[in-house]
Amino acid sequence: MDAAEFRRRGREMVDYVADYLENIEQRPVYPDVEPGYLRSLIPTEAPLEPDNYDDIIKDVERIIMPGVTHWQSPYFFAYFPAASSYPAMLADMLCGAIGCIGFSWAASPACTELETVMLDWLGKMLKLPEHFIAGTHGHGGGVIQSTASEATLMSLLAARCKAVRRVQETNPERLEAEVLSKLVAYSSEQAHSSVERASLIGGVMMRKVPTDNTYAVGGGMLKKMLEEDRAAGLIPFYFCATLGTTSSCAFDHITELGPICNEENMWMHIDAAYAGSAFICPEFRPLLNGIEFADSFNFNPHKWLLINFDCSTMWVKKRQDIIGAFKVEPLYLKHENQESGRHWQIPLGRRFRSLKMWFVFRLYGIEGLQAHIRKQVVLAKEFESLVRADKRFEICAEVVMGLVCFRLKGSNELNQLLLKRITESRTIHLVPCQLSGLFVLRFAVCSRVTDSGHVQHSSIFRSAAMLSSPVSSNHCAVDPCENNLTQNPNVYERKECRMSYFTFSICNFFAIDFDVSLTFIVLFVLQSFRCEPILSVYAASMSSSPTWVGLL
Numbered sequence: 001m002d003a004a005e006f007r008r009r010g011r012e013m014v015d016y017v018a019d020y021l022e023n024i025e026q027r028p029v030y031p032d033v034e035p036g037y038l039r040s041l042i043p044t045e046a047p048l049e050p051d052n053y054d055d056i057i058k059d060v061e062r063i064i065m066p067g068v069t070h071w072q073s074p075y076f077f078a079y080f081p082a083a084s085s086y087p088a089m090l091a092d093m094l095c096g097a098i099g100c101i102g103f104s105w106a107a108s109p110a111c112t113e114l115e116t117v118m119l120d121w122l123g124k125m126l127k128l129p130e131h132f133i134a135g136t137h138g139h140g141g142g143v144i145q146s147t148a149s150e151a152t153l154m155s156l157l158a159a160r161c162k163a164v165r166r167v168q169e170t171n172p173e174r175l176e177a178e179v180l181s182k183l184v185a186y187s188s189e190q191a192h193s194s195v196e197r198a199s200l201i202g203g204v205m206m207r208k209v210p211t212d213n214t215y216a217v218g219g220g221m222l223k224k225m226l227e228e229d230r231a232a233g234l235i236p237f238y239f240c241a242t243l244g245t246t247s248s249c250a251f252d253h254i255t256e257l258g259p260i261c262n263e264e265n266m267w268m269h270i271d272a273a274y275a276g277s278a279f280i281c282p283e284f285r286p287l288l289n290g291i292e293f294a295d296s297f298n299f300n301p302h303k304w305l306l307i308n309f310d311c312s313t314m315w316v317k318k319r320q321d322i323i324g325a326f327k328v329e330p331l332y333l334k335h336e337n338q339e340s341g342r343h344w345q346i347p348l349g350r351r352f353r354s355l356k357m358w359f360v361f362r363l364y365g366i367e368g369l370q371a372h373i374r375k376q377v378v379l380a381k382e383f384e385s386l387v388r389a390d391k392r393f394e395i396c397a398e399v400v401m402g403l404v405c406f407r408l409k410g411s412n413e414l415n416q417l418l419l420k421r422i423t424e425s426r427t428i429h430l431v432p433c434q435l436s437g438l439f440v441l442r443f444a445v446c447s448r449v450t451d452s453g454h455v456q457h458s459s460i461f462r463s464a465a466m467l468s469s470p471v472s473s474n475h476c477a478v479d480p481c482e483n484n485l486t487q488n489p490n491v492y493e494r495k496e497c498r499m500s501y502f503t504f505s506i507c508n509f510f511a512i513d514f515d516v517s518l519t520f521i522v523l524f525v526l527q528s529f530r531c532e533p534i535l536s537v538y539a540a541s542m543s544s545s546p547t548w549v550g551l552l
């Protein structure tokens with residue numbers, strides 16, 4: 001491909017991308033493929049002769065798109081957001097074009113310097129304490145990591161190194177291996193799995209601190225565990241607090257935990273992977289109070305700040321703590337200006353990711369980014385109201401930001417079945433979590449383009465519940481298909497359930513609302529006469545949604 005063709009294909013690709021994103025809601029959010037679907041669609045070997053570009057683009061629709069889960073769809077409510085914006089995508093193109101590997105200042109001065117300045121801009125947007133801002137002579141500062149998992153791992157390894165050195169300074173006779181075997185790290189039982197993995201990779205013990213009834217860790221419980229462990233001859237050295245837990249967006253009490261960590265000479269790392277972006281809004285900033293006690297802090301602008309993956313920002317109070325722990329300096333990488341992100345991370349190479357931050361911050365402005373966060377929080381509250389309006393459901397954790405945890409009142413099996421029905425409908429996509437032993441559904445507002453209409457449309461979760469559940473509340477009758485469903489969800493045969501629709505409609509007539517009962521009466525009649533096409537049209541028109549068709 002020469003420059004002339006690149007210009008032509010580039011314009012076509014921009015059009016393809018814009019069309020994809022503008023029309024994304026026409027695609028089912030969750031793919032209808034089986035594991036291994038792709039292998040059979042492509043050759044077993046790479047082509048010897050060059051392929052044709054048009055064929056590749058055709059194959060994108062034929063082979064790739066059918067297997068894509070559309071994270072940018074306004075009906076994607078799973079996990080947490082994967083941020084995306086046009087300015088960030090354009091900046092990423094430029095990053096690819098420059099194609100530098102910015103492992104040292106000399107390897108591309110703009111790459112190293114823009115990153116330091118962007119981390120300062122963002123740190124100031126979050127009102128981080130002065131010691132995290134590099135400025136021109138600060139001791140702290142920030143870098144871009146690929147993921148929150150890496151930031152946690154790096155902080156744990158730096159803390160481990162610092163702890164071993166400290167113990168050996170006062171007890172030079174103690175061997176490193178012996179000290180390592182006594183080190184203990186702590187994190188919330190609700191912390192992300194990457195925190196536990198960091199301890200496994202770092203080869204240190206990790207103890208999980210129980211949470212209170214809001215799924216947050218308070219100072220009392222940590223203190224108690226520290227006393228026990230010190231009495232047993234162990235050396236507590238690290239605590240990872242979470243602001244915005246993955247399961248329920250709970251916030252550990254860092255104003256209590258921070259002073260304890262400082263007194264005990266423990267490194268406090270704060271993982272705010274999702275929630276961190278919201279701290280640019282003054283109304284959410286109080287949740288970050290206590291940051292002044294932390295040694296390191298990380299969040300993912302690639303989750304909620306409109307900067308495409310990967311961009312996970314990490315700040316440390318003292319750069320030397322992290323650089324000093326991992327510095328290896330071969331001659332070919334040496335330069336009199338030693339500023340470089342490579343000392344903060346495992347890989348040597350670094351992409352020019354700060355370009356994405358620069359484009360996004362300049363094109364949205366702080367106000368534009370705040371508006372994005374606030375809009376998504378309002379949408380989450382709207383969904384919460386939908387759930388609360390239906391007495392068969394319950395909200396399982398306080399809705400603070402863009403995440404709503406909810407479930408049908410009733411057994412875990414029932415909720416598993418509800419999620420299965422929702423997933424099979426391919427209309428909205430959710431994932432579950434576990435809270436206090438309960439199977440809970442998470443609804444996270446994710447896409448930049450999700451609006452109130454999409455949230456209202458998501459109330460299909462109630463229809464799915466109707467088809468899948470005997471509902472425990474006295475507001476709803478029992479669905480007689482329940483036995484089929486719970487014993488073997490795959491045998492929800494229309495035939496077998498035909499009578500059930502009838503019974504269910506009658507029961508619901510007295511219990512829920514007339515529309516729903518009417519729907520089931522019509523379904524019963526249509527199924528009885530095997531009017532499948534009419535059945536589909538009717539179901540679709542009843543709900544103005546393809547979901548019913550999917551569910552049927």
Ligand SMILES: Cc1ncc(COP(=O)(O)O)c(C=O)c1O
Pocket residue numbers: 080146147148149150192194242244245246271272273274300312
């Ligand atoms: C609280 C928290 N920490 C860490 C992670 C892991 O993030 P990453 O994929 O950037 O490693 C997540 C992912 O959702 C998270 O919610």
